[in-house]
Amino acid sequence: MEEFRTAYARLCAAPQEPVLRRLRECGAAPGRGRLDLAAQSLSLETCGALGRLLPGAAPFAEVAFGDCGLSEEGVTLLLHGLCSNTTVKLLDLKGNNLRTMGAEALGKLLRQNKSIRSLILEWNSLGMWEEGFSSFCQGLGANSFLQRLDLRNNQINHQGAGELAMALKQNTSLQELDLRWNNIGLLGGRALLNCLHSNKTLKRLELAGNNIPSDILKAVEQAMNHNQDRQTILTETQNRAYILSKEVLSLKDEKTKQFLDLMGTIDKQREEIARSDRMSAARVSQLQEALDEQHSIMNSLKAKLQMTEAALALSEQKVNNLGELLNAMRQEQTSMAECHFKELQQQKQEGADREAKLLRDLSVAREKNLLLKNQVDELEKKCKVQQDQLFQVKQDLTNTTAELKLRAMQAEERLETEKRRFKQSLEDMESLRVKEVDHLTQHMEASERSMQERIQKLEAIRIALKEELSQTKAAALTERGQAEEELIKVRNQARLEEQQRLEHLEEKLRLMTESWDEAQNCCLKQKQMVAEAQAKASQLSLHADGLRRRLEELQQDLNSKEEEKVTEVNKVKVELQEQIGHLQAERTAQDGLREKIAALERQLKALSSSHREAMLDKEGEISVLLEKLRMKEADISRMREEEAQRASFLQNAIMAYVQGSLLGTHSSRK
Numbered sequence: 001m002e003e004f005r006t007a008y009a010r011l012c013a014a015p016q017e018p019v020l021r022r023l024r025e026c027g028a029a030p031g032r033g034r035l036d037l038a039a040q041s042l043s044l045e046t047c048g049a050l051g052r053l054l055p056g057a058a059p060f061a062e063v064a065f066g067d068c069g070l071s072e073e074g075v076t077l078l079l080h081g082l083c084s085n086t087t088v089k090l091l092d093l094k095g096n097n098l099r100t101m102g103a104e105a106l107g108k109l110l111r112q113n114k115s116i117r118s119l120i121l122e123w124n125s126l127g128m129w130e131e132g133f134s135s136f137c138q139g140l141g142a143n144s145f146l147q148r149l150d151l152r153n154n155q156i157n158h159q160g161a162g163e164l165a166m167a168l169k170q171n172t173s174l175q176e177l178d179l180r181w182n183n184i185g186l187l188g189g190r191a192l193l194n195c196l197h198s199n200k201t202l203k204r205l206e207l208a209g210n211n212i213p214s215d216i217l218k219a220v221e222q223a224m225n226h227n228q229d230r231q232t233i234l235t236e237t238q239n240r241a242y243i244l245s246k247e248v249l250s251l252k253d254e255k256t257k258q259f260l261d262l263m264g265t266i267d268k269q270r271e272e273i274a275r276s277d278r279m280s281a282a283r284v285s286q287l288q289e290a291l292d293e294q295h296s297i298m299n300s301l302k303a304k305l306q307m308t309e310a311a312l313a314l315s316e317q318k319v320n321n322l323g324e325l326l327n328a329m330r331q332e333q334t335s336m337a338e339c340h341f342k343e344l345q346q347q348k349q350e351g352a353d354r355e356a357k358l359l360r361d362l363s364v365a366r367e368k369n370l371l372l373k374n375q376v377d378e379l380e381k382k383c384k385v386q387q388d389q390l391f392q393v394k395q396d397l398t399n400t401t402a403e404l405k406l407r408a409m410q411a412e413e414r415l416e417t418e419k420r421r422f423k424q425s426l427e428d429m430e431s432l433r434v435k436e437v438d439h440l441t442q443h444m445e446a447s448e449r450s451m452q453e454r455i456q457k458l459e460a461i462r463i464a465l466k467e468e469l470s471q472t473k474a475a476a477l478t479e480r481g482q483a484e485e486e487l488i489k490v491r492n493q494a495r496l497e498e499q500q501r502l503e504h505l506e507e508k509l510r511l512m513t514e515s516w517d518e519a520q521n522c523c524l525k526q527k528q529m530v531a532e533a534q535a536k537a538s539q540l541s542l543h544a545d546g547l548r549r550r551l552e553e554l555q556q557d558l559n560s561k562e563e564e565k566v567t568e569v570n571k572v573k574v575e576l577q578e579q580i581g582h583l584q585a586e587r588t589a590q591d592g593l594r595e596k597i598a599a600l601e602r603q604l605k606a607l608s609s610s611h612r613e614a615m616l617d618k619e620g621e622i623s624v625l626l627e628k629l630r631m632k633e634a635d636i637s638r639m640r641e642e643e644a645q646r647a648s649f650l651q652n653a654i655m656a657y658v659q660g661s662l663l664g665t666h667s668s669r670k
Helices: 002-011 017-028 044-053 072-082 100-112 130-142 158-170 185-195 214-316 323-360 362-399 408-532 537-669
Strands: 034-036 062-064 090-092 118-120 148-150 176-178 204-206
Touching: 002 017, 002 044, 017 034, 044 072, 072 100, 100 130, 130 158, 158 185, 185 214, 185 408, 204 214, 214 362, 214 408, 214 537, 323 537, 362 537, 408 537
Parallel strands: 034 062, 062 090, 090 118, 118 148, 148 176, 176 204
Antiparallel strands: none
């Protein structure tokens, strides 16, 4: 505000002190959006300066120049500055005696300005000059932003009212018009009433103090009520359409969120399945490594046996004379076999007990695996000890060659039988291992295939759900488009019917007005003729009677026309009621659409619940598969233990054989 005041002082050679004082007061006031210079006598220089400042740098929403006694030039300068202004919403110019140039400047302002919503022109003289007021009305007709216009006490006659009616037919934004205390009269009231048939935005029209008949005022009031009802219905339909669009958008957001949640859960399940596959693959690789280690152990045992066979082949050359001791050795061998059989049965029972313990203690499987690895290490150590013992036995055999000649044949047969048994056990172990590995691979492949098939089924279900969602959306959009097209068609038909009927009524009213004007003209002529023919009354009495009869006929015609007008107005009311019924039917159709949307929502909820149940079933199947994998791991660990037990049985058998051979040598010495 201070910048505006300094700019005003700079532009004026002799700035007015009251104006500066008022600008200072406006700057000190808390609300800085109003420029109030009412009741200030503004000079032409001040008007020019304000006209220069108002276009761009004016921070005002309301401007008041009421009762300022502005001249024609000053008003034109001010209004020229306001033509390009974009902030002023209210303009007050009451009590300035605006005339031709002021009316023309106002018309230009209304044509160019796009921000003014309220214009106060009370106590002026715009209606005295027809040309200026016609330019003002042309600007009003071209304006599409003004909402409130005050034209009280502007000396507007019936011709000005006609111009104003033509402007109101073109205007589509004005909502309030105040024409009180003018000279509009009967003809002007009719013109304004006729324009209301085409103007549907005007909500308030004040016509008091204009010598307008009460029936026209009532018709104007009815038209205003009709416009207000129309505006309320339009606002309600717009609000409902906006609410429906919001609901549809919210439904779309909810469906997209649900779909994203479903996709997230499917991705998580895929990740879990991939993780379980990786874990199972890692476990299978661990089992394969353990089997490879057992194979290496068995190969080392085979190598040791080959070494013992070579040593025994060397001893065969020295023990050809030991045939006498074969029977005793055979008896000892049978007894040893029975002992070994009993020991094997005991070990089998112990293995069964161990298997039961392992089934109970699945949670300690990893620790037992570590213990088994330690046992394997101990077995390797025992094998080394056995190698040392075998080397010692070789030394003993070389020292006691003479004594071992009798037992060579028996040892040879014994070794051959044990060799066969060992080979058979090895072959059985390998066949069992191959079968179990094949069974495990087949089971894993079948499980992977079943999981892939289930994943494909889930993806097919997801694609079907997507298609159903897209179909429901398309159906909703098509139904909405059809409803909107039907609404537009009904509205267009109603508008066309209203326009046709209004045009028909306007033509009838125009004919009635023309006949009424003709009748008035005839009455005036007859009065003139009566005044002129007072001297000739005796001669023209018959002619006067004929004229009176003609007047009565005209009055009867007028009465009949008024009755027709009343009937047509009633018809228009009935048609409006029918249109209201159509709008209510449209409202019911919108309610039906809402019910359809609710039904679609229920269907979507049912689909989501079924999809969730399917996902829960799939999770249950995945848990069952995981339990099967755990059982297979337990079986593999049990097989490892059985293989370790078999290796220990073989080691014990070899040790028993070696000890038996040593005992035989000691007994022979004795």
